[in-house]
Amino acid sequence: MKLGIDLGATNIKSGVVDDTFQVLEKKIVPTNAHLGKEAVIQNLIEVCRQWIVQAEITSVGIGIPGRININEGILLSATNLPLKNIPLAKQLNETLKVPVYIGNDANCAIYGEIYAGEGKNANNLLMVTVGTGIGGGICINRQIYRGENETAGEFGHMIIKHRGLRCRCGKYGCWEQYASVSALICQTGKMAKTHPDSLLTKQITKNNGNIDGKTPFTAAKQGCPFGEKLISNYSEYLAIGINNLITIFRPDKIVLAGEIFYQGEYLLSCIQKNIIDPQILFISQIHDRTGIIGAAMLGASSEITSCKSRLQEEWS
Ligand SMILES: [Zn+2]
Structure with missing residues (x-):
């Protein structure tokens, strides 16, 4: 069985995956990124060791939000994690005595869709993941298009509005400034402020002033026209970016997550x-x-050639 790990800034999610791509069991532990590089690596090792004791693990794959040289297994930099220029695959491989592969988390996500989800019968697939920002993955002829050091598919930073809202990346008018969940929360707050007597505002007050991605949907389902307006606008923003992607890639499918x-x-x-x-x-x-x-x-990927052949040599 293969061990899959999703290393995030908050949690380390892990699970064993069988030959039919089913996750047999899952674990979540805190990453403890604030404790620094060594603590995060020790945490990862501990997670792997627990699984290795419990199940027959033939390889370990780790998805990380960051720039990665997948062939050498080097983590170049990571978003919101204290990890930089680390030969992580080699380091973990030496400690755990099991082949270890690392890749970008968004590319791992679309890889999962190709094996076990909507991508099973699609040659050309795009994945759009909407959360705090908007991430993505590109699969062409059932191969991931990775770009330089795994950084392709940053769909959230395509510009959809000239001189638009300022983005955390430094540019103006990026898609995620209009169509991420953070953007929807911001749009909801503004709408509530301008319509203090609306069902939407009452909904927010009932929730102690808290707004999340569900707020406009709850209001709309209660018949609030301002909730409906928010969702209709937000859907249009999502559609602008998706239409751009369709125009460029003409994929068989786009999967939304x-x-x-x-x-x-x-x-x-x-x-x-x-x-x-x-x-x-x-x-x-x-x-x-x-x-x-x-x-x-990741270990089954035909693209990760040099890392695989090196590990195979070491293990033969
Ligand atoms: Zn941006």
Whole structure:
């Protein structure tokens, strides 16, 4: 069995994946990124050791949000993690005595979809993950398009508005400034402020002033026109970026992931109304585990050639 790990800034999610790409069991532990590089690596080692004792692990794959040289297994830099220029695959391989592979987490997620989700029967697939920001993955002819050091597919930073809102990347008008969950929360706050007597505002007050991605949906379902307006606008913003992606890639399918899509058919149909090719849009059914499956399958990737052959030499 293969061990898949999704290393995030907050949690380390891990699970064992069998030959049919099922996650048999899952564990989540805190990353403790604030304790520094050594603590995070020790945490990773501990997670792996626990699984190795428990199951027959043939390889370990780790998805990390960052720039990675996958062939050499070197983590060049990571988002919100104190890890930089570390030969992580080699280091863990020497400690654990099991082949270890590392890859970008978004690329692992689309890899999981290819093996076990919406991508099973698609040659050309895109994945759009909507959360605090917007991430993505590109699969062409069933191969991941990785870009330089795994950094392709940063869909959230394509500019959709000239001189638009300032983005954390330093540019103006990036898609995620309009269509991420953070953007929806911001839009909801503004709408509530301008309509203090609305059901939307009452909903927020009831929730002690807290707004999350669900707030406008709850208001809309209660018949609030301002909630409906928010979702209709937000869907249009999502559709602008998706239409751009369709124009460039003409994929067989686009799979949408992120907790916002727990809103299901309601949100999907709102987006589809504005899409040039609505039937190619799907919501991920394995969103909670696609990163683990994809990470576990890193060792099976035909692309990670030099790292694999080196490890095979070492292990033969
Ligand atoms: Zn940006």
